[in-house]
Amino acid sequence: MRWLKNxxxxxxxxxxxxxxADDSLPGTLPRRDLVVAREAAEDWAAGMQCxxxxxxxxxxxxxxxxxPRWHLTIDGKQRPSLYPSVWRDTGCRSHFWLQQGRVRWCD
Structure with missing residues (x-):
């Protein structure tokens, strides 16, 4: 099923x-985009809907x-990547990478 998700x-x-522009994420996250909470040029958190x-x-x-802590990189086309992978140990148990604005499924 991973190939189908990818x-x-x-x-x-x-x-x-x-x-x-705040030190915390908004209460509602967009369906697809990655939101970064940034205050005074410091990135605090990244959020997205699963x-x-x-x-x-x-x-x-x-x-x-x-x-745990993630590293955010943004390429020349403003596409976000996160390192390491996101692996949920509760709920849906999704495991994926976010690379250049695309989810790459691990499971």
Missing amino acids: LREHLTPRRRLVIH PCGCGDALEMMLVPEAR
Whole structure:
């Protein structure tokens, strides 16, 4: 099923980066885009709706003090990537990478 999820992801538009000027994420996240909570030029967290379709909000901390912590990179076309992968250990148990605005499924 991973190949089918990856094919579907390849056929849809890439996820865009949306900056939220605050130290926390908004209460409602867009369906496809990655939202970054940024205050005073510091990125605090990245958030998105789970790409499996379950509707859960995912929050990945970006500040150096947080554990676990993700690294956000943005390429020349403003496409976001996160490292390491996102692996939910509850709920839908999705496991994926976000690379250049596309989800790459691991499971």
